[in-house]
Amino acid sequence: MTQPAIRYELIKTCKQTGARLGIVHTPHGSFETPTFMPVGTQATVKAMSPEELKEMDAGIILSNTYHLWLRPGNDIVKEAGGLHKFMNWDRPILTDSGGFQVFSLSKFRKIEEEGVYFRNHLNGDKLFLSPEKAMEIQNDLGSDIMMAFDECPPYPATYDYMLKSVDRTTRWAKRCKEAHGRSEEQGLFGIIQGGEYEELRRRSAEALVELDFPGYAIGGLSVGEPKDVMNRVLDFTAPLMPENKPRYLMGVGSPDSLIDGAIRGIDMFDCVLPTRIARNGTLMTSEGRMVIKNAKFARDFRPIDENCDCYTCKNYTRAYVRHLLRTEETFGLRLTSYHNLRFLIKLMENVRQAIREDRLGDFKDEFFEKYGYNLPDAKNF
């Protein structure tokens, strides 16, 4: 029997919280979990070079099937030798299935059993995405971890709608598995849906576990629901997931949710949040959010975060970063994006260290207090 493309190694469980410390092995090397994955939507993590991502210790990045399908086209990426070679990144890559973008970006979509008919967000052309097509594109891209094509239901959705959607997502997952052409080189993850409904999450998880994927994701969260709802869903969903496989919570990247997710047994996270807010000048620091364009930083010659070890904080001041953002210089976007990404990657290093030392609960309390999450008007990130 051949080695599976993706293998999860559980190192230890935090005695205080149950959080998992592990390693995910892929065809392009291994990374420790829990981990945060920077998002490189269009075959580039916005404003970052591959060397910078390595320097900040990114273990794996995510890229978007939908966007690469449209531009430059999966055929071109395949001809380039795959996504790793195309974008000059030799560590692991996870690609999503395109499902989320079809449901979030495009208008006039029509869901049928065969797949989804929709118009693309660039020029309105008619397109069709199906489980088979999503596999074909991801096979061309050559990512280490592929995602099954799922339906991303609206939030909120009724129980009846969600039931039908969950069953369709299961049937689609089965078709994905059958269509997946390179299972020894690329691992395909199933996506558990079911919204806030415990019964449906269970139904989804059990059916997908039956199909025996090398890893599982939780979809349909971080779509606008309150944080306590997300945590409650994680509380009853994570235990349904196999212990010997990686668990990926999709689209989550605020510091509190990363810690709360790890505590509930999640291993992998991704989100555009750190780079998106960075471009607008919002920075995550060990003492909470910082809006760097604020006038009070005009003559502030300290680093963004005195506890940060990143390139930006080692070399530049708040005054300089503020100046670059005010004058719309792209180097400013580089400096803020670098800092926010490193902040989350370092946060996960600290989370892993806390798991090693069985004190992730204490770490959470300290972090939340310092970041300002315990204030009455606490922000989401």
Added chain:
Amino acid sequence: MTQPAIRYELIKTCKQTGARLGIVHTPHGSFETPTFMPVGTQATVKAMSPEELKEMDAGIILSNTYHLWLRPGNDIVKEAGGLHKFMNWDRPILTDSGGFQVFSLSKFRKIEEEGVYFRNHLNGDKLFLSPEKAMEIQNDLGSDIMMAFDECPPYPATYDYMLKSVDRTTRWAKRCKEAHGRSEEQGLFGIIQGGEYEELRRRSAEALVELDFPGYAIGGLSVGEPKDVMNRVLDFTAPLMPENKPRYLMGVGSPDSLIDGAIRGIDMFDCVLPTRIARNGTLMTSEGRMVIKNAKFARDFRPIDENCDCYTCKNYTRAYVRHLLRTEETFGLRLTSYHNLRFLIKLMENVRQAIREDRLGDFKDEFFEKYGYNLPDAKNF
């Protein structure tokens, strides 16, 4: 007697052309000439980091007094410890005087003997720039080479207008010298004006040489005149400049003009051209201009320029760079800006080597032929 801030060392003269190989010594180290200076208008060379500029062997960069005066303000740069420290660049910096921007960017300017009244290009506020003010700002910035505040006359201008302008620029240069507060740490260059008029260039040069600046620039060229006019003006102006001081041709950055300028005895050049056209996807290569967004590069997996040693060409393909520019990813701007800057810096390395070997004329012929400058429809860059 103290050491002057700026000192020029002539290494040798090309027997074939008369071009000068030299070294300019500054308080922040030395650089070889002829050299091309990347422009960092707002305390950053667009899309580049200081480390990248060093990696591509930039010996000196230019920054703009007018822009830094408005944002973040010269007082803030001074408080940061000067421009070098503010932007994290420890090699030489040249700052212009603000004169060019006053004449090119702002509306409603009124030139008086005292200085220029105008409205700034950001919000229309009334401002006043004078020789004394230009010195104060540049003293605050702490650049290695400062430029005298001159009038940049329109092109074309009548002899009578230009005569008055030249004499005013001379009077202003004298006031600059008197107002310059840190002549041991910063070298002040005079700017020779006079348009296309040989008599006025002579008048300007003789008056400024009398004032004994540590270096001289030629202003008022590359303002729309044909190339042969520029070369003719250089032919009669360069010999008026002291042999033992650096000669700087302002605002010139097309490959042909760099070579033609070096042949006429120019040592320093600057221009926004390489970074500006890079952001639009126009690349300079050893075989001429390349418009990278062109469809023919969609599946072209060769580097931009197979003869280039830059980061972009070592790691990325034409297809990838094209993809990044089409999808408006800032990493694309970084890759194209890096390449174009390195192309000009390498060009000047080749020019210096040709001077060493007394064959700059041959080098020019070969370069012009290969770049396409000998074609009937040759582009400017």
